[in-house]
Amino acid sequence: xxxxxxxxxEALARKEKIQTALRRLxxxxxxxxxxxxxxxxxxxxxxxxxxxxAEGDMLYFVRRPVGLTGDNVVYIxxxxxxxxxxxxxxxxxxxxxxLEGDSxxxxxxxxxxAAFSPARILGEGTALxxxxxxxxxxxxxxxxRQSAASHDTLYRRIPKLYTEGMTDQEFSxxxxxxxxxxxxxxxxxxxxxxMEIFMGSVxxxxxxxxxxxxxxxxxxxxxxxxxxxxxxxTTIRPGQTVMVDVNGNFTGYMTDLSRVYSLGxxxxxxxxxxxxxxxxxxxxxxxxxPGVAAAxxxxxxLEIARDxxxxxxxxxxxxxxxxxxxxxxxxxxxxxxxxxxxRDVLEVGMVFALxxxxxxxxxxxxxxxxxxxxxxxxxxxxxxxxxxILPLE
Amino acid sequence: xxxxxxxxxEALARKEKIQTALRRLxxxxxxxxxxxxxxxxxxxxxxxxxxxxAEGDMLYFVRRPVGLTGDNVVYIxxxxxxxxxxxxxxxxxxxxxxLEGDSxxxxxxxxxxAAFSPARILGEGTALxxxxxxxxxxxxxxxxRQSAASHDTLYRRIPKLYTEGMTDQEFSxxxxxxxxxxxxxxxxxxxxxxMEIFMGSVxxxxxxxxxxxxxxxxxxxxxxxxxxxxxxxTTIRPGQTVMVDVNGNFTGYMTDLSRVYSLGxxxxxxxxxxxxxxxxxxxxxxxxxPGVAAAxxxxxxLEIARDxxxxxxxxxxxxxxxxxxxxxxxxxxxxxxxxxxxRDVLEVGMVFALxxxxxxxxxxxxxxxxxxxxxxxxxxxxxxxxxxILPLE
Numbered sequence: 001x002x003x004x005x006x007x008x009x010e011a012l013a014r015k016e017k018i019q020t021a022l023r024r025l026x027x028x029x030x031x032x033x034x035x036x037x038x039x040x041x042x043x044x045x046x047x048x049x050x051x052x053x054a055e056g057d058m059l060y061f062v063r064r065p066v067g068l069t070g071d072n073v074v075y076i077x078x079x080x081x082x083x084x085x086x087x088x089x090x091x092x093x094x095x096x097x098x099l100e101g102d103s104x105x106x107x108x109x110x111x112x113x114a115a116f117s118p119a120r121i122l123g124e125g126t127a128l129x130x131x132x133x134x135x136x137x138x139x140x141x142x143x144x145r146q147s148a149a150s151h152d153t154l155y156r157r158i159p160k161l162y163t164e165g166m167t168d169q170e171f172s173x174x175x176x177x178x179x180x181x182x183x184x185x186x187x188x189x190x191x192x193x194x195m196e197i198f199m200g201s202v203x204x205x206x207x208x209x210x211x212x213x214x215x216x217x218x219x220x221x222x223x224x225x226x227x228x229x230x231x232x233x234t235t236i237r238p239g240q241t242v243m244v245d246v247n248g249n250f251t252g253y254m255t256d257l258s259r260v261y262s263l264g265x266x267x268x269x270x271x272x273x274x275x276x277x278x279x280x281x282x283x284x285x286x287x288x289x290p291g292v293a294a295a296x297x298x299x300x301x302l303e304i305a306r307d308x309x310x311x312x313x314x315x316x317x318x319x320x321x322x323x324x325x326x327x328x329x330x331x332x333x334x335x336x337x338x339x340x341x342x343r344d345v346l347e348v349g350m351v352f353a354l355x356x357x358x359x360x361x362x363x364x365x366x367x368x369x370x371x372x373x374x375x376x377x378x379x380x381x382x383x384x385x386x387x388x389i390l391p392l393e
Numbered sequence: 394x395x396x397x398x399x400x401x402x403e404a405l406a407r408k409e410k411i412q413t414a415l416r417r418l419x420x421x422x423x424x425x426x427x428x429x430x431x432x433x434x435x436x437x438x439x440x441x442x443x444x445x446x447a448e449g450d451m452l453y454f455v456r457r458p459v460g461l462t463g464d465n466v467v468y469i470x471x472x473x474x475x476x477x478x479x480x481x482x483x484x485x486x487x488x489x490x491x492l493e494g495d496s497x498x499x500x501x502x503x504x505x506x507a508a509f510s511p512a513r514i515l516g517e518g519t520a521l522x523x524x525x526x527x528x529x530x531x532x533x534x535x536x537x538r539q540s541a542a543s544h545d546t547l548y549r550r551i552p553k554l555y556t557e558g559m560t561d562q563e564f565s566x567x568x569x570x571x572x573x574x575x576x577x578x579x580x581x582x583x584x585x586x587x588m589e590i591f592m593g594s595v596x597x598x599x600x601x602x603x604x605x606x607x608x609x610x611x612x613x614x615x616x617x618x619x620x621x622x623x624x625x626x627t628t629i630r631p632g633q634t635v636m637v638d639v640n641g642n643f644t645g646y647m648t649d650l651s652r653v654y655s656l657g658x659x660x661x662x663x664x665x666x667x668x669x670x671x672x673x674x675x676x677x678x679x680x681x682x683p684g685v686a687a688a689x690x691x692x693x694x695l696e697i698a699r700d701x702x703x704x705x706x707x708x709x710x711x712x713x714x715x716x717x718x719x720x721x722x723x724x725x726x727x728x729x730x731x732x733x734x735x736r737d738v739l740e741v742g743m744v745f746a747l748x749x750x751x752x753x754x755x756x757x758x759x760x761x762x763x764x765x766x767x768x769x770x771x772x773x774x775x776x777x778x779x780x781x782i783l784p785l786e
Contacts, residue, residue, distance in 0.1 A: 035587060044618035047587060047606040065604030065612070065621070066712045099499070105586060106502035107494040107516050123500050173573045180566045185620050186591035193498060194428060194440055198579035211458030213440040219458070225437035226645025226723070227578050228458070252619025319459045330619070 002060055002070045003043040010139045014041060015058045017132045022054040028094035029053045030125050031082075031112065034103045036189055036330045037129050039252065049079065051086075053094070061085065080115045094119050102126035103191075130191070134327050134335035135349040141373060143253040144329070144351055148371060148382040151248035151255045154182050155385040158244055159261060162392040168231035168242065169223065172202035175246050183250045189331045200246035201230035205237060208365040211319035215333075217355050218243065218365055219319060238264030241364035241389065243357070248371075248383075256328050256353035257383040258369035261392045269310075270366050273358035274389055276308040277367030280324075280356040281387075288372065288379045294336040294344040294352075298324050301356050302340075313358040325354040328371055350374040351382070395453055395463045396436040403532045407434060408451045410525045415447040421487035422446045423518050424475075424505065427496045429582055429723045430522050432645065442472065444479075446487065454478070473508045487512050495519035496584075523584070527720050527728035528742040534766060536646040537722070537744055541764060541775040544641035544648045547575050548778040551637055552654060555785040561624035561635065562616065565595035568639050576643045582724045593639035594623035598630060601758040604712035610748050611636065611758055612712060631657030634757035634782065636750070641764075641776075649721050649746035650776040651762035654785045662703075663759050666751035667782055669701045670760030673717075673749040674780075681765065681772045687729040687737040687745075691717050694749050695733075706751040718747040721764055743767040744775070 003011060018041075022030055032038060032050040041050040047064040061076045062068055074085050083093055097116050099109055101123020113121040136144065154175075161174040176199045180186060188197055195214060203220045212219035212229045221232040236242055241262050248255035260274060280301045287300055301324045305314040315321040325338030328351055336344030336352055355369035368387045372379040396404060411434075415423055425431060425443040434443040440457040454469045455461055467478050476486055490509050492502055494516020506514040529537065547568075554567040569592045573579060581590055588607060596613045605612035605622045614625040629635055634655050641648035653667060673694045680693055694717045698707040708714040718731030721744055729737030729745055744767070750760035761780045765772040 033587075035589060039619050045606055045621055047608070064606045064608075064712065067604055101500040102498050103586065104499050105495050105519075106492070106497055106499050107519075108586075109499035110516075123503075126498075126500075169573075173570055176573065176579075177566055177570045180562075180569065183616075185615075185617055186569075187589060187620050189589075193496065193501075194426075196428060196580060196582075211460055213438055213457045215440070215457075222578075223576075224578055224645050226432050227580050228438055252617050319457065 002068050002073050007043045010137065011041070011043070011058065013137055015052060018052050018129065019054055021128050021132055022052070022098070025098070025124065025128065027054065027096045027098050027122065030098045030128060032100060032125065032129060034100050036191070037100065039330060040129070040133055048076065049082065051082065053091070056091070079112055083116060096120045096122065098122050098125035098128060100125040100129070130335055133329060135347050136329060136351050137349070140253060140329065141349070141351070143251040144255060144371070145382060147248050147250040147253055148255040150182050150250040151257050152383060152385045154179050155244070155257060155259055158259070159390050159392060162261070165235065167233050167235050168202050168204040168207065169233045171236065171242065172231045175202065175244060179246055184247055185249050185252070186247070187249060188247050189249070189254070191331045191333050195333070196227070197229050198227070202242060202244050202246070203230065203365050204242040205234060205240040205364045206362065207232045207234055208243065208359045209317050209361055215321070217315060217321045217323070217357055218245065218359070219316065236263055236392070239266060239363065241266055241270060241366055242392070243365035245369060253330060254328050254332055255371040255383055256332060256355070256369055257371060257385070258355060258357070258367070259385065259387070260366050260368070260389045262389050263392050266389070267360070267363055270360045270363045271389070272308070273310045273313055273360060274366040276305060276310050277356045277358065278387060279308070280304050281354060281368065281370060284354055285372070285379055285381070288346055288374065289377065290346055290348050290374060292346045294338045294342040294346065295340055298338050298340050298342065305356070310358055313360055315357060317359040317361055324356050325352050327352045346374050348374055348376055395461050395466050400436045403530065404434070404436070404451065406530055408445060411445050411522070412447055414521050414525055415445070415491070418491070418517065418521065420447065420489045420491050420515065423491045423521060425493060425518065425522060427493050429584070430493065432723060433522070433526055441469065442475065444475065446484070449484070472505055476509060489513045489515065491515050491518035491521060493518040493522070523728055526722055528740050529722060529744050530742070533646060533722065534742070534744070536644040537648060537764070538775060540641050540643040540646055541648040543575050543643040544650050544776060545778045547572050548637070548650060548652055551652070552783050552785060555654070558628065560626050560628050561595050561597040561600065562626045564629065564635065565624045568595065568637060572639055577640055578642045578645070579640070580642060581640050582642070582647070584724045584726050588726070589620070590622050591620070595635060595637050595639070596623065596758050597635040598627060598633040598757045599755065600625045600627055601636065601752045602710050602754055608714070610708060610714045610716070610750055611638065611752070612709065629656055629785070632659060632756065634659055634663060634759055635785070636758040638762060646723060647721050647725055648764040648776055649725060649748070649762055650764060650778070651748060651750070651760070652778065652780070653759050653761070653782045655782050656785050659782070660753070660756055663753045663756045664782070665701070666703045666706055666753060667759040669698060669703050670749045670751065671780060672701070673697050674747060674761065674763060677747055678765070678772055678774070681739055681767065682770065683739055683741050683767060685739045687731045687735040687739065688733055691731050691733050691735065698749070703751055706753055708750060710752040710754055717749050718745050720745045739767050741767055741769055
């Protein structure tokens, strides 16, 4: 079967959310091809397409794997067969079809568009499905809670994984292994063709201040110029901090969580900035609720950083990230985006990571990152392990 | 600097290869945005674009990271600035511009096309650059040799990583850790929007016969339906084989290498199929040289499998892969493609993996995968660790 009985009502609920969005745009159908979206609509990654008409049943057009069954499964060799298969089932072809214009490559998009000719084809499919995916169902929230629990368990073990004289890379390798032993799937799904990272980042000392090409909150030189992000092989030294921001993909749904560890005494400025991060978390927890603009949360965070005189270090020092938080789910960078020009507004069921971080030159990164669920009343913190800077011994 | 002095002549050589290809298509310029291609043209991943005119200097238009210097580096905030920056430098705008039609998302492609209006825009940029990248320079071959050496060293350690009663997942985790300790960058770059995998695959017993949605040589259920590939958590049992096909990205340039291990006695059919794989390797090594069609290599492999009566198990059993080898380099699936309908022809400097593999029901996968370099005289094997089925004890 394409999915098990437990997913059947969920597939229906997700389909209805997509159909509501389709009707709002007066579009007749959405054709999805991106792995994250195939997974969202079917509970599995397959090679093929999910077709969602504005009215009626969702259909799965499958190229691989062999062996899937179900009334809604149609095997095809190539996408040009889809319109014929729709006709064979007595279904009207869409007059207006949405495709994933922000993830389908140009040539593939045009091939699909030609297959559905003369339909009007629009590239707003990505925006539609990302908008739908931003608001999680109870089914999804349960998977996110499960990831959060494993993520917390992993982080509680992290201080024990350090041994004296380790490099950031050696520390990272032990954390990665422990994550995998706790069930991490390893893979780090990210939206956007330029984004890539291995399992996350372990940043220590000066390396945290190295600008990266990627649009992550923090940088780091990485181990090689072919992947310039994260740990760079430097020894963790006394008087420095280490930030661990490692993969929480334990269920197909991610959580995002960062904590800071220190070796020996660290300067007051770093301790102060870490406290400011915690203050920002408290302020955002009080402020965030359905209807609040994500941009206002960003502005609040920046205002606190400014008031506490650590703006220079806020979200990086030599290079600054343009956001302080982001939605999480199947991908690590979903909506809402918590950034100054974001138009996103919080809704019940949204799940976002807040990561007010600071880079203190000569010391390293401080601040925590937690994942929050937007509820009727406000927000609930999903990642709950200790937030203070923990010593490595 | 964008790159160090050692890369300067290499950048020039790569630029000239691209320019030769551009002139063959009568195109005026190529604009690259894909990370693999930015790395190819600059020796680093950055956020931005490499612009290669058919004549003249290559330019790097950089959004991030801050701090890169050099005459050929131009900082921009958005791609719309590129044409103005070209004009500012007294350069003619291209009348015909190639973009990466197979990796740029539709909406982003159109944005770039609009920025260069009224130029004629063609989506053949991906095909062009992948064709160029298929033939490696001595500089690239040195990096591939370095990855091969680390990859071999890793594989020599693999039998020692097994302990009694392990699952495929536990074995995989120890191999991943060992790979990282030997310098693996972890990340597995793959071409194609639907392709994804963590660090590689460890396949044992029946799981090897589970069809996958991905276009890899072998399948496996994976640990979760959100990533249905590779190990699935089953205990490695006596009478079964385990195939390890794990990431050889130690330098930004990959090698590809698979070996098989066994627990206890395994049936003659599996031993026989493994010998057939080695026979295919020997036959291809004798046959492969510049000018030979990749399709002929595939046909030779299939013919041997058929003659030796193991065609039913060749390249999978319940589901079969459509190829027996592929180019490797910055990505794991470059050209040439060794498949029945491939039009690729071997050239000096191509590097490809050959992976004649068999899935024996009830036993597991057998066969080896090696990476070869095409030389003037034939091919040179780059991955040289023991090829026989090694016992796990």
